[in-house]
Amino acid sequence: MPPARRKTASTSGVSWDAATLAPVVLIRGSEGLLADRALAALLDQARDADAAVEVTRLEAAAYERGRLEMLASPSLFGERRCIVADGAEAMNDEFLTDALAYLQAPPDDVWLIVRHGGGTRGKKLLDALSAKHPVIVCDAIKRDADKAQLVRADVQRARRRIEGEAVEALVDALGSDLRELASATSQLVADTTGTITVDDVLRYHGGRVEATGFAVADAAVAGQAGQAVTLLRHAVATGTGPVPIVAALTVKLRTLAKVAATRGRSGVTTADLGLAPWQVDRARRDLNRWTPEGLAAAITAVAAADAEVKGLSRDPVFAVERAVLRVAAASGH
Template sequence: MLVTGTEDLLAERAVDRLVALARERDPQIELTRVDAAAYGAGELMLATSPSLFGEDKVVVVEGVEKATDDLILEATDYVASPQPDVVLVLRHGGGQRGKRLLDAVRAAKHPVAACEPIKRDADKAAFVTQELRRAGRRMEARAVRSLVDAVGSDLRELAAACSQLVADTTGVIGVEVVERYYGGRIEATGFRVADAAVDGAAGEAVALLRHAFATGVDPVPMVAALAARLRVLAKVSAVRGRGPGAERELGLAPWQVDRSRKELQRWTPEALAAAITAVAQADAEVKGASRDPKFAVERAVLRIAGAVRS
């Protein structure tokens, strides 16, 4: 089994799940872990060779993206003719190193688990919902959105937040619970600033922005949050009137589409274009074109808020 991709949390869970399945079949199964970066010739043959008493084995090779030449050569030969009583798990964290081995795994039609980063808010929301479902709990849609806004940049942190909420609360988890635990962090992110700016609430947006800067938030991710928020508006605007099928193809969560539809009632195409231009200018300024990046972001926020029809 090849577990590939740069999302470590998903990869760790995939490997743990494979080991757990093997142990369900045989609680006494022998587990061997191999560090591909420190691999020496012959280790794989030793780890996968039949045992004296015929027990099954699980061999987990970590860090294939840093593998020695010996590991790549020997594992490539092995996957063409594997031992029937051995579960071999290859963990590759991304990059070109070991490509020959990965190609051999795929050519032999062994299973592959792709663990790539979850970037879209809709997918992060689905991840939260699944985390809660695994724990036998539910969370309101607005609460899911608030949690993703607060800690959604890192999947491991998002999973930890779900675990904390499950451990500390009972019943359906509402938005007030999420904001009680993570409200300060939500306010200190660009998402709240972007929400206020897109809503035309210039005073609130600037106050939140200055609070974020006071708590150490860098201007660059603030601009990124503004850009992401306007990008969603632009996507929904581009398919207006083409029916729900076109909206489903956007890859957005239903709440994002519904919210954008309502917000677009106060936005003209010209105003949206002007707001996007303001953010593009701020992006250049915070990356070196301005002596005062914080002022550049604040000016963009005011321009966005000012573009909204009252």
């Protein structure tokens, strides 16, 4: 186990996979999967340091005055203690008061891990923790590029490789739920050998891949009207609503527009666009079929469908189908 550190942590903190145990650690951010991983890593380090460590969890919102001091008091049998304070984003005043007092002189034989899910509740405590103790940042992952990076990192930690198209298929199909995405990645690592391919993804998650709004959007942008409508109807039949399908069309067209705007410009990176390299490469291939006028027409059609599926149409599914056909027709024009 890495030695406990008392060095000052920066306000930005470190990522979950760099979590290092210390007498006091703050896990901050709303991405529950990453916060869980950070906590698991810290608890593993605590057990490596002392197999008999006593782990106690408390809820900061239902905290009772004096409990922190009691849990941190010297143990009769000399084992080390680890206190996990959950839900600090909803802490009550009693927890705030006791935690601030605790930070004045943290015991060397106790590890205190505070989980704060985001927001400014308990700002005085957050400032005190950030000023002198390590902070593990677990911000929400929203961009597809960051979700793709998570998949690649998980595969790499397992000493495996994954094709770019396989990453793309996973993120398209399961990226709306980070825990499900991570679980699917873990399943693929466990159930396959060698490099994970797009065929592996389709074998285990083909139903999800084929029934997503992104599959509909891909077909529409490629000008495959019949395939797009077939996928649309299959998606609706298997539980995908009109709103996420329109959202997928919007994301797809927005990506095309972003990449199209960089034509002839130098120095623009994928990071500047907020996209993964494979997304940019795919968009460039797709743009070979599109004119600026066609792209504008498609964006207008999808914007109209977005309003219709959110209340302006009595038949949202028909509104989406019409938008899909208009996008496919605009491709190549």
